Amino acid sequence: MKxxxxxxxxxxxxxxxxxxxxxxxxxxxxxxxxxxxxxxFGLSYILGTIIVVTIFSRRISRDALPETVNEPRLRGxxxxxxxxxx
Numbered sequence: 001m002k003x004x005x006x007x008x009x010x011x012x013x014x015x016x017x018x019x020x021x022x023x024x025x026x027x028x029x030x031x032x033x034x035x036x037x038x039x040x041f042g043l044s045y046i047l048g049t050i051i052v053v054t055i056f057s058r059r060i061s062r063d064a065l066p067e068t069v070n071e072p073r074l075r076g077x078x079x080x081x082x083x084x085x086x
Contacts, residue, residue, distance in 0.1 A: 007057045014049040018042065 022042070025034065 003060045006060050010056055011053050014052065018045050
């Protein structure tokens with residue numbers, strides 16, 4: 001699994017439960033105002049999620065194996081090498 005996929009899975013795994021709670025409260029209490037603790041909880045949860053994803057994304061990126069890129073090597077090394085090959 002690529003590091004970007006792991007980071008996205010972590011972010012969605014932390015954000016989706018909050019959205020489920022929001023939808024539950026929004027559908028359950030339609031005519032009443034939200035509880036007074038809810039905006040504070042939401043703000044702290046989203047901030048905590050951002051911090052956790054930032055910390056773990058660095059760890060995931062650091063632990064990932066570097067991808068090797070096979071670039072074609074130029075014969076002769078540039079303009080002077082081409083003149084030498086003639």
